[in-house]
Amino acid sequence: MRIVLAAVGILGMLAVASVVYVTTFMDPEDFKPRLTAVVEEQTGLDIELDGALAWSFYPRIGVSVEKARAWLDEQDKDTPPFAGVERAEVSVAFAPLLRGEIAVDGLTLDGLRLNLRRNEQGEGNWEPLVQRMAERGEKAEAVLAPASAGPGADAASLDVALSIASVKVNNADLRFRDARHGTLWHVDKLNVTGSNVNPQRSFPLKAALTLSRYESLDAQAMTHPPAASSEIELDTRLTLAPAEHGFVLESPRLATRTRLVPDAEPQALRLEASRIEASLDHQRLVVTDGALKGTLHHPDGWKGGLALALTFAFDGDWGEQVATVNDMRLTGPDELRARGRLTLENWRDALRYDGQLTLKPLSLRPWLKRLGVTPNIRDPDAFSDVSLTSQIDGDAERIRLAPLSLVVDNTTLTGALAADLDGTALDVDLEGDTLNADRYLPAAAAQQAGIEPVRRALAQNAPPALLPQPLLASLALDGRLALGTLTLGGLTFDTPRVALQGRDGSHRLKTLEAGFYGGKLSATGRLDAGQVPLEWALAPRVEGVKLAPLLKTLNEGDARLSGRLDAGGAFTTQGNTREDLLRRLNGKGQAELNDGVIAGVNVSRQLCEAVAAVQERETTRDWNANTRFERADATFTVRDGVVQSDDVLITLPGIDVHGEGQYDPGHRQFDVLASIRLVDTADAACKVNPRLAKLALPVRCEGSLGAEPGDWCRVDQDTLADSVSRLVGDEVGSRIEEKLDEKLGEGAAQELRDGLKRLFD
Template identity: 25%
Template sequence: MKAFGKILGLVLLGLLLIIVAAGFALTHFFDPNDYKNEIRQIARDKAHIELTLNGDIGWSLFPWLGLELHEASVATLIKPDEPYADLQMLGLSVRVLPLLRREVQMSDVRVEGLNLRLNRDKNGHGNWEDIGKLPTAAPAPGSTPPAAAGEPVAETPAQPEKPPQPIRLDIDSLTVNNARVEYNDEQTGKQFSAESIQLSTGAVHDSTNIPLKATAFLSTNQPVLRVRTELNGELRIERALQRYKFEDLKLSGELTGDPLQGKAMTFSAQGQMLLDKAANVAEWTGIKISANQLRALGELKANDLDKTPQITGAISIAQFDLAKFVDSIGQTLPAMAEGSLSKVELVSRVAATPTSLALDNINLKLDDSSFSGRIAVEDFAKQSLRAILKADTFNVDRYLPPKSEKAASATQARQTEVASTEADAMAGAGSTPLPDKPSKSAWSTERLFPVERLSKLDVNADLTFGQLTLDKLPIQNAALKATGQGGLLTLENLRGELYNGDFEAKGTLDVRPNAPLLNLQTRINRVPVEKILESQGKNPPVKGLVNLTSTVTGSGNSQQALIDTLNGNASFVINNGVLLNANLEQQLCKGIATLNRKSLSGEPRGKDTPFQELKGNLTFRNGVASNPDLKVRIPGMTVNGDGDIDLKVLGMDYRVGIIVEGDTSAMPDPACQVGEKFVGIEWPLRCRGPLELGAKACRVDNERLGQVATKMAGDKLSEKIDEKLGDKVSPELKNALKGLFKR
């Protein structure tokens, strides 16, 4: 037995020496470069590709089957002269004996200078679509022609295919240096590229963590962007379970390009990623994202990967300065108050599909405001925005652009005009001529509505606020419901409490016509009118609680255009108010003194005139409001008015009558004692000038005062006729004589 074992050992040793000698002989006396043409032909016949080998082929046989290709390129048989890939060197080695067990054990795999070119032509055809295809050509002589139409074709019974056994993958390392991938779309002119690709891995084994590091420069031309990226982590491949993990993922880089206006954004992303193809699930947990000043945490999970992926998760964005962040990436926010968007923080649940995104259970902090609720884009293509939000406080004004210099100059000029007129009116206290009508427009001609954006808007919003500041008005318990679709925006309801009163508004804005159409209905209940005017920077001519209902329409895309086309109607009542710096008693006293042919002995006093009620109805026609039934009830007298308000310049022109109703107490000046003879007479005033002056723009109407004097003289003659004639003549004759003198 010992001899047999010795002999067997010698035989095996001899066989091994023979194999080694054969491998040495093959690798030293057999040169694969002599068979390049045969190799190219095999590539054409078996793989249907055009393989070009410009460099040398190096190889080894045992115990490693080694191969090195230099200066090689690959093209399709359809376009053999247009390679879609080339490389400087590919080197790999495979252990021979494990191949017999369907195990791939490779040493280091190196790829140098890989260049992959993908191109889609003007017809939308990609060059990669021709890989493995044969060119269309006439059938070769002796080949079997295809069956003619209608002829039965012999069917070859299908042989059941056995599922291939999985091949074990075992690579010591993979290295890719200086690779480049480019994509060109001739239809759109878009180009994408990944350059200077560097990839290195540790040992590649199934179901073990594979250290991986990659760097690349990415770029695109529409828009021009360039990204420097670096990726680190450990990749785990579990092929039997169809599970792929990327643990301790760290992606970082820098983004530059035209959209950033010469600035740069540094970014990083970390976390654990999982793809489970068997369960059609993908996860990204432990997310940490940063982009300049922005920092975020979260987790995401995607289900139904084989159908329509459904993404769920959560996101938390730490407080950051949004305004500075936007500036740091070369973007510009609309002009707003200084310090706005300096403190932004968000916590929310996330739900998304390839066409939609929803943020649920929102906790959003925006400067001094806190929001909760839901925001969703139901369809990216249609920009379908849905919002249900509740806020504690929100100041809209701080996020609106300030008035332009042109509008500010026009406003300042108008205020100067009004202030000068008001000073003259107060100085004269009713003795100066009537103020001139204002001549300067009170409204901006700048574009008001972003028609292009509004025409594409698809929105449904339901918003509530504990306190909402809008146009400097502090609105309590505000609620807004609005929709917009296809260019028609509908304000279903805007309501709130204002200065212990309340208001409500509804309306539509149609931006589909060339000139947008506005329709608005409003209701105001017991709101101090002076507070509204003061909030707009205007001097209130009146105080009191106003009740107002109105329905108006207008068209155009500027304030001035809307006012110029304003039509509709309104009714108003102001209760328990005061006409500020307007002494109607003084105006009445001046008229009485004139009829008494006396002069006022005292200086006019600039006190207010309280009233019980001020009411009327307005009819708007192209920016002019007609008010034929103005009525003011003042203790002891009634004021009637009939006039117009020109909203284009905020001017008024009224004829006013004051009627003493029976309070015959002494007036403050002896020259204007009322007495019984003045009871029931309508004393005429004319009010003209800027609307802000209110009753301060009123003067005695001397023309109409003469008519009052004539009437009073006629009444006095009628009394004398009665006294002298008594019952001596018939009543018909006395009435005829009275009428004669009253003409």
Template identity: 25%
Template sequence: MAKPLKIALVILGLFVTLVVVAAVGLVMTFDPNDYRAEIESIVEEETGRDLAMRGDLELSIFPWLGVETNDVVLGNAEGFGPDPFAEIGYFGVSIRLLPLLDKQIQIGTVRLDGMRLNLARDASGQTNWDDLIAASEAEDTEPEEPPAPSTETGFEITNLAVEAIEIDDAAVTWRDDSTGQRVALSDFSLSTGRISANATHPIPVSSRFVVSLSQPATTLTIDLVAKLAADTDAGQFTLDNLRLEGTAEGDAVPAGKQQFTVATSAQLDQPAGVAKLTELTVQAAGITLKGTADATELNGEAPQLSGQLVAERFNPRSVLRALAIEPPATEDNSVLQSATLDARFSAGGTSAEIRQLTLTLDDTTLTGTAGVQDFERQALAFDLDVDRINLDRYLPPPTESPETTDTDEPQGGDINEIELPLDVLAGLNVDGRFAIAELQASGMTFNDATLRVQGKPGQPLQQSLTAKAYGGDVSIENRVAGAADASPTYRFQGSLDELLFGNLLQDLVDKDWLQGKGLVTYDLTSQGRTVGDLRRHLSGTLQFGLSDGAIKGIDISRVLTAAESKLRGESTEAQAGGETRFNRFGGSMTLKNGVAKTTDFSAGADQFTLAAKGSVNLVSMELDYQLNPVLTAAPGGSRLDALVGKPIPVTVTGPVTSPKVRVDVKSLLRAEADERIEAEKEELRQKAEEERARLEEKVEAEKERAREKLRDRLGDFLQRGTDQSTEQTTTEPADGGG
């Protein structure tokens, strides 16, 4: 602003020169036109510019000493083209004569019409007023001879006053060849009331002008009124009741055209280096902003600014429409209807802060602090609290879509090709906390959620989230390193403790897959710049354990019934649906390059046990699992007694959103056949054993009968021998007596 002011003073000096020369001509010859050539020569000598006074100089004598002229042209600097530097259509000024006797200068109305000022900067950075400034500075630095001693009092001005200043049809153009920017001030008019030196009474000021910019193409039309009071000796200035009304038009202006109003009052104490802005009101696009501001240390190297800005209640939808922005379609049409703002701020040369912020949107209130702690390092800090918000109310309403496919890919594109917002994270210097007492998002409900974000350039960006949800506690730690690299790395750690997982999954993906309460912990890493990269490189471990719940979509009893029917030769398929209750459910997953494998899954209930192994491809979201349910007891009223204790192979394959459940009948039949063969073998072994025992018993009986016969015969033989011996003994004495 210093250089344009210098230019204005130079031009004003030229006009004063005209007045002085005209006064001299009046005294000496009373025909100032005889001195036009001399005036032009003096100007050329002082500035190096050509001055052409094409109109006549006209004088008035009493009671005003006045001079008027028109059609004055001042040439441009060398190298800036043929257009004149300045033109004046009409200039007139007069001084009251009689007050001069009292050493008072009372100037009448100063009129300036049709002024044209062409300012320019060439491609090298030189301006077409550099020579005027250099000439003025050279004159200021010329050594002055000390005044000769004098006993005369001299002509000391005790009072200077200007009745009014009237400027009409003025224009200033600015051309910057180094940037290509063009700025034009046109249709400028200015009107003031009485101006006097060091007067404390307010001076009414009114002005109207049009400003046009080429980059971007914008036109501003401004009307303003104000009252200005200035005590130049004390360096105190007051601007009261400023009211500015304007219109902005152009391609860069929302809706092509906007109207705005600014009203305020201001005070400046230059020696103290303080300024104050009061009663500020800004109205535009249906928003009314009110505020105050205080500036201190204006004379020092570190000026400070503080204040308050308040937005009265407004309708965000109406504001968007005023800006030619169609309000977003929302699930709940009652949102985006009411908002307010109250911010108390402070700023200095190196930092800026909103020290106290209160923002409301519909039935949500945000409070806290936020700021830039260091402009050079772009160090952001915030500490914000929200009482409650339902983000789902602000989402687009559901739309009718074609029949769902067996994938989870969005219509119109591959989710794996979505770029992650890493450019926002690269080089982020932040330390912040964001807490929400009650949050609903994607159908999920959280309480006492607190997000903390910390990161510095060249260091990993860390985020932690804690919350209470679904009857349990959520604790999540994420880290992103090398966000600006070709392949940034990630680490995800967390635990979901005592959560009701059925309610969580229902709200999260609108799928009732699982019911139960338990614990999930995970520690995962990945890398890449897209969702697909993140999925493909996901590795780590995940453990889970639930109790007293159910697996939804698979009814093990129904599957086993179908298996039993097939064993009996009936054509019955296992149908998906239903549920399988369990009292324990758990296992772990090992993830490597986007594939999650399970080898130790087990579940149990009162009448069955379940083991499983398999994998989930997280890129294609495809399942490939082998389940092995085993009945420990047949449900009452079922025909499953034949399956008790037998593992039934069940496969679960296909998309996660619609898995296919099949019973491996071949394996089941093979196992059944093997079991029958073993049973028949056992029966044959038993029959052979029985026959062997019978034969052995028969042989033993035959042996016993043979032994009996042998004993009988031996007894008979021994009996006969005894009888013969007895007979011989009896007959021998009779023979000896004869």
């Protein structure tokens, strides 16, 4: 026992004597040349130690350096240094040295400065340094170990127990000039603290910094507000994996406050996870049970911000350029609930992605309002039930949803939807069941969608545009839509099929086909949206359309005119409102109505009664209450929105009607003058003197489609009297001619007329 106590006493006396000797007789400045030589030899950096080099003893041995700067081998010292530090200190525990171990007690860096640059070819100024240190790593360890232990120490006899009680990086500043992308990145106020740093087990780590981006490489740009800035904080437990050059973050909490506009409200994001694993050797990153929460703000204000939350799991392989995001669930206000997955590939060269997205039913109206869109539509409940399920694929320029199932209110659409992310191309191929498009038209336009007149409300307010002209001017469009039923303008279209195609502002209606009130509707057309006003061309055609239900829908009442309508034409117009399109409408067309009936009025009866009055007789026939005609057709011309025709032909039993007139659809006014002649047929409406069959009886129909049909048409008595007078004159002349020919010979009457004519020439 006495021998042991004596040995301990001797060792203690030797330790105290050693400390007294070193602190008294050795100057730490003598180590500067040795230290700078080692750094330059191992890294290639040209280092200057402008400040003091000092050390301390018990309870720890420490070395500190002040005002150190380092330049890269190819750098001129007149340029800003590659790296610098205001003060650096490292200390080792005293007691482990007695056991032949080196235990780093603390590491502190104050005022670290680092200047990183990347040229236009993508080469970084730090790359030669990293490569050199990797090549000489083992030799550096062999040299630095004895340098740390002092002259004459044997590196092999010391064990470095890497368990740093405290690591601190205070107020670091990093700048990255990226000539390849023309941006300057600045990391300032970087502070890092860690305790009990050990490669064998996890230890707590905290970091905070401010990251800013400038859209200029000029250092003067940093005197102005950055294009974007973010305050970043990290709090986690870090486990090092030196063998794989990796690390593990346990329960990390990463918070950011980002300003995309100077002085704007920051966009706050917070990332949490149960575990984040990273391996530089395997180039892999795995996030387990990730949760991203954020509060987003809009310049116009979102009433305290928009709170969103996304949970996910991430697994990325940077070597293979493959990453998957699984179990994504997005929640937010106003019933926002979405889930999906996403796989990304080849993001360095040509990004590709695919996945799946499901959006639970929600009201779209509050979300449109947040985007600055206030729907001015007829139905206040429209967009109140919207959901979506689709596969997703695309690249950095284009996204595609297919197969897609989209529910909007009472309409279900399936098919495919694709668009360029810059909004210059749109491909649509959809099928649906029932769509009431009137619900989504602008409120004023929806009220005017039928054949309604222009109301005073539209005179007080600018009519809404029908189409987005700026978008169509640059849009490449390829669209197909098939529906079970479409309601538009109050009209019903059965199984409509539409095909559109366009580019550079020129768009074509390739196909429009639909069942239309018992018949068929088809059309082709063209739209030039590259200029203002928009130019339209349309060639519509209807076949076998039942006129009575069509007119009933348009007039919202019982229709008096029935039959089957065939019509077609080619028309042009200009504008982007319904009123402009009608006012500038021009073109030609033809129409034919078969088996027509006008309910509530009998033109044959009015005609026969007029003829009977001329012959001083009375009619005794039982009359049908309606007017029936077998055929009605005409060609017409449209000039500046007014429909005109001079060859209207209507055929009734025993009666032929020829007419001319015009119709103004904007005001729903018409004016038609018909010339009616009796014809000798088996089902003639009435029997008259054969000479009166030559008489053209005039009937004028005029008024408004909103008036009573019984008031539309009447016999024009004045024109009828003129016709009768001409007929009587012709009869008298014919009889005189017959008498002259009997007395003077055939042709005498004509010679007499010619002679009288010459007397007056």
